Every structure is written in structure tokens, then in C-alpha cells.
Amino acid sequence: MIDQLSSSDIANEVSMMRSAFKGTVLVVEGVSDSRLYGKFIDRENVRIIIAHSKNNVMQSVNLLRDKRKDNAVLGIIDRDMDALLGRKRSPPLFPTDKRDLESTILASPAFDAVMAEYGDNDKVRNFEKRHGPIRDCLVRAASPVGLLMFISYRKGMNLSFKDLDFTFFVNPHALTTDLSKLVAHVYSVSMGQRYQRGAVVDMLVDLIKDFGDSWDVTRGHDAVTVLKLALRTSLGAYNSKGLTDGELGGALRLAYSRGAFESTQLYRATWDWCRENGLKLWS
Known part of the structure; x- marks a missing residue:
């Protein structure tokens, strides 16, 4: 069932949250990502949504920001083969420092x-x-x-x-x-x-x-x-x-x-972007 979830399903989940939660939504690929980043978020002002794939993260974040004008959403994705293929990602999508989280x-x-x-x-x-x-x-x-x-x-x-x-x-x-x-x-x-x-x-x-x-x-x-x-x-x-x-x-x-995480490019990039956009993210 999880494999059948689309980016629209993920975006709808975020949109339905908005009646009760106005803070930052961080969209991640999987359960392991949620567990790791959940250690460092501002728990009062941030919610993590698991998209179950890299494509779902990218597409749902773009849908929410471009179509639904939700500017309090960002996504963290694995770098995967992007560096080998010369692909660059731009905010509100942020890649891991190395090939993936692990x-x-x-x-x-x-x-x-x-x-x-x-x-x-x-x-x-x-x-x-x-x-x-x-x-x-x-x-x-x-x-x-x-x-x-x-x-x-x-x-x-x-x-x-x-x-x-x-x-x-x-x-x-x-x-x-x-x-x-x-x-x-x-x-x-x-x-x-x-x-x-x-x-x-x-x-x-x-x-x-x-x-x-x-x-x-x-x-x-x-x-x-x-x-x-x-x-x-x-x-x-x-x-x-x-x-x-x-x-x-x-x-x-x-x-x-936390010290290891705060030394990463990912931490600095997300921290700077959220600060520039008036959003809370890391505790």
C-alpha cells in the first residue's frame, strides 16, 4: 500500500494538517530519515512527513509550494547519483552531504x-x-x-x-x-x-x-x-x-x-534557508 502512495497523496496529507498546524513541514524519504532528523528538529514548530521515495519528496514539495502556495515546506533527499550525473538541487530541496544518509x-x-x-x-x-x-x-x-x-x-x-x-x-x-x-x-x-x-x-x-x-x-x-x-x-x-x-x-x-550533524553542509544550508524565510527547523 505504501508503494502506491503518490506525491499528491503526500501533498494532501500536508494540506490537511494545515487547519491545526501552521509551522514548518519537513518531507523526508523514509522511516530511517525521520528517526534521524527527528532527533534534531524543533519539535514544537516542526512536523516530519515520510514520503516513501525520493521522487515523492521532490514532487510533493514542488506541488505544495508552486501550486498550493505553502511556503513552510522543505524536503531532504539523498544525493544518490546526482553528483555523478551533474545534477544540482535547489531549495526548498536539500541533498545529503554524501550519497545518502547512512x-x-x-x-x-x-x-x-x-x-x-x-x-x-x-x-x-x-x-x-x-x-x-x-x-x-x-x-x-x-x-x-x-x-x-x-x-x-x-x-x-x-x-x-x-x-x-x-x-x-x-x-x-x-x-x-x-x-x-x-x-x-x-x-x-x-x-x-x-x-x-x-x-x-x-x-x-x-x-x-x-x-x-x-x-x-x-x-x-x-x-x-x-x-x-x-x-x-x-x-x-x-x-x-x-x-x-x-x-x-x-x-x-x-x-x-548533534555536533556531527551541525558540521554538515545540509545543516547549514537548511538552517540558513529557514532563517531567511522566517521558519523554525532545528532545535
Whole structure:
């Protein structure tokens, strides 16, 4: 049912609120976004609406402001592939600093706090002696999935990235990704393709050279999954053995501090825009 909600449905929900609430409405993509930003909003003067997709956020905010003249609405969206595609968003739509909310959190001190909670100090120390900082290895292992998505989009391949099994292509002991196995696994869950796997691997290698290992191209969900595998197999303390993606993502959100959030471009941009427009947003 949620998948069937349109931008008009979201806009109507906001409009119906207006008889009782005249404050700022922040429209976000999903439940995780609502939980995270809900930590920092001015609860008396701000309400969060979940739109259930990026397109719904963009279209509902534009509909409310342009057609219904509701100037107390703004939206926060994941940057996704916008940076790779040269797309720029303008207020009242504000993108995350990194590719998405989770990657922004992982690039912050929240990562260190979670590693202190779930990582085994000796295992982490030995790993970093051999392979370098865990955060760098994590983004290096997870970023190829995001870059393969970009190739799929650019080439019109329509590859499927739903419910990937990262154990097929990620080595959790070294935090490395086998590109050939990644492409093979994605092909195995996708419809027939006109590009040979080897050619796609070559495209992926070229993109990695161009963009490097960056949180700007790394999907946070992928990085969380890779980190979970590493904690459960080679880096974790006793309390990480049964750790799930949801639990790890929740721990990262809880560890994400106000100070970390206030250091982001997203915070500064939304704060400045709301102040210029006489709106309350962050507490």
C-alpha cells in the first residue's frame, strides 16, 4: 500500500494538517530519515512527513509550494547519483552531504563510536596494521556496488541490486571486493544483458580510477552490510556475532551526534534557508 502512495497523496496529507498546524513541514524519504532528523528538529514548530521515495519528496514539495502556495515546506533527499550525473538541487530541496544518509553517518565520528562498541580492539589493531584504516577499506569494498549502479543507469542495463548477497563477492577478512564476482552475482539476479561481463568489469575498473574510493559514490546500506559481515566474522567483539543490518544501522543513527550533524553542509544550508524565510527547523 505504501508503494502506491503518490506525491499528491503526500501533498494532501500536508494540506490537511494545515487547519491545526501552521509551522514548518519537513518531507523526508523514509522511516530511517525521520528517526534521524527527528532527533534534531524543533519539535514544537516542526512536523516530519515520510514520503516513501525520493521522487515523492521532490514532487510533493514542488506541488505544495508552486501550486498550493505553502511556503513552510522543505524536503531532504539523498544525493544518490546526482553528483555523478551533474545534477544540482535547489531549495526548498536539500541533498545529503554524501550519497545518502547512512554514508553521511559512516563518514562521521559515529562510525568510531560504533566500532568502539562492537569491534574487538586487538582484531581492529591487527587489521589496520595489515590493511590500513577500516573506514578506508570499508568504502573501498562497498563503493563498487554504487559505481556498478551508475554503469547500469548510464548504459540502460536495468540491472537488479535488490537483496544482493554480499558474501558472494566481499572478503570480510580483508574488506575487499572481487569485481568479477560482483558483476557475476548482479547478472545472476538480473534479466539477460547485451554486455559481456568482462566488458562491464572493465567499465567498473575505469570508473574506480576516475572516482576513487569515495562516500559520494558509496551507498550507505551497502557499506553497513559489509561492515556487519566484517564485525561478525573477523573484527567484532562478543556482542557483534548476531548483529543484523537493522541493528547496526540503528546503532549508527544513535551514535550520530548533534555536533556531527551541525558540521554538515545540509545543516547549514537548511538552517540558513529557514532563517531567511522566517521558519523554525532545528532545535
